Amino acid sequence: MTDSTRHDHAKPDSTPDPTGTRSLEGRVALVAGATRGAGRAIARQLGRAGAVVYCTGRSTAQTPSDYGRPETIEETAELITGTGGTAHAVVVDHLDVEAVRALVARIDSEQGRLDILVNDIGGEAYVQFETRLWEYDLDAGRRLFDTALLTHLNTSHSALGLLTRNPGGLVVEVTDGTRAYNASHYRETVFLDLAKTGVDRLAFAEGHELAAHGGTAVSVSPGWLRSEMMLDHFGVTEQDWRQAAEANRGRTDTVPPYEFVISETPEMLARGIAALAADPNRAVWNTRSTSSFELATHYALTDVDGSRPDSWSFITAMEDTPVEEIDVDDYR
Template sequence: MTETTPLHGRIALVTGATRGAGRAIARELAAGGAEVYCTGRSTTAAPSDYGRPETVAETAELIRADGGTAHAVTVDHRDRAQVRTLIERIDATHGHLDVLVNDIGGEAYVEFDTPLWEYDWDEGMRLFETGFLTHLLTSHAALGLLVRHRGGLVVEVTDGTRAYNAAHFRSTVFLDVTKTAVDRLAYAQGHELAPYGGTAVSVTPGWLRSEMMLEHFGVTEETWRAAAEANRGREDALPPYAFAISETPALLARGVRALASDPDRHRWNTQSVSSFELGRHYGLTDADGSLPDSWSFIEALESAQGAEPEVDDHR
């Protein structure tokens, strides 16, 4: 273990490592010295419902190209048998698991602003199963291995801080229940892990400027800010003005790496924390050197006209 590789010797499992935050977290943990298992459904021959080109094999290749150690495993985390086989493989190979990151979202099945009685039941259950039950199934299979050594960490990635979600309805019943359930899962796991020296934390990015979101809004890393600023005060414009405070997956990933590397990480046990809060605590910034506070800005927009993005800008 060195200052640059504080996670050397640790085994990490990152679910949903195909793209976005999952991919970034897997790469950061590997850069910190961890050996990372990258899982997801997407393969070149069989892309997932998102219909995007990224695969977990590509994520592992990026890690290895950077000098890290990674294993790509195609797993549908809705399938208990597949998840158990994955955990048995990690156990047989290493005998321990140190970091579990549950980062499967289910956003492909969201029907925004659709009341429960009009929501397509099958789509709603796919959202709940993909966005929450995958987390529960994976933790159910993995925690027995994680508590074998003291100091294990579980990171539950969700959308929205506990405080924000407690005060805001998240567009639809299925989405609202799914995302708040993930946070509650972190809280509950933290209580059960504590006697074993383990930690469970719920983390959320701000408005994530992922590959999928950039494509959805028809912007690029070079044009997103100007496009969002141009839509100030316009209703239903894409991208919306709030996207001006968006962040890359790097900010959350750097926060998770710092959390995993922190010998005093138990201070975060059962808590809900944002990428901004992790960045502020550990002295981190996004890829461009800024530290955007998305959730505070979104709340300010809701309560006052003319709110300006709050960004600690170190560029």
């Protein structure tokens, strides 16, 4: 991906609030892991809907994280303020409990409340695919597990006292795979499998404790996310990704794999989460596992191209049906 393409992908977005109003005016949100991908899109959408957004991450212009990516947490905040929103970029390593506590204390001091917590730190950069547990480097495995799950636990432990100060708080645990999909599918490595199913279970458990305080917790999975990292990984752009994937129909060991035709931008997930946050009846989602597709369907939303990709159904269908018998457009 060229530098100019990256700049286009990150430019200020004039897409209106999907609810049609400044539906989150007066609300305060913390998006943990807002540097890029889904976290950046969620932070932008919450800011567009009127929330004050605290965006956290480790990558800054001066000190990039070990992901080795060009995106920074300051850019995310600037994308929000550039369209009239209010955002604060805060450099935080969510494995550092004292740093997380300091962050929450700052939000309390500056805002006196927290209404929305989005835990979106993933750890995928640390996955060693096709590596059996007994051959996996234990330090690398623990790094993946800690980054993908312990960061969520640390942040919730520090933030839920403030979030429950007022009724109606929302916790969104972003994971990979719905509860139903993960229950019957092994997720590539033991460390990844435990981390992603653990994040879902965390939302389930949090929901039980938040219910008595009028709060809601839900785990949400995007489909195949067409993030900046994924586009770069496959060597495609937002302009040619589908053509490249279609060219590999019926082939194996190709990049990008054909299944990438069902991918979605981070915006579809972000729109669904913003709509969920604005829904006065959001408590009906408490303890549930859902997906970007289910939220988009429920709230009558689409991805930026007007489609509504149903990634998990498409990927499941490909397990039992010859690829030539599946029309991807039936799942968009």
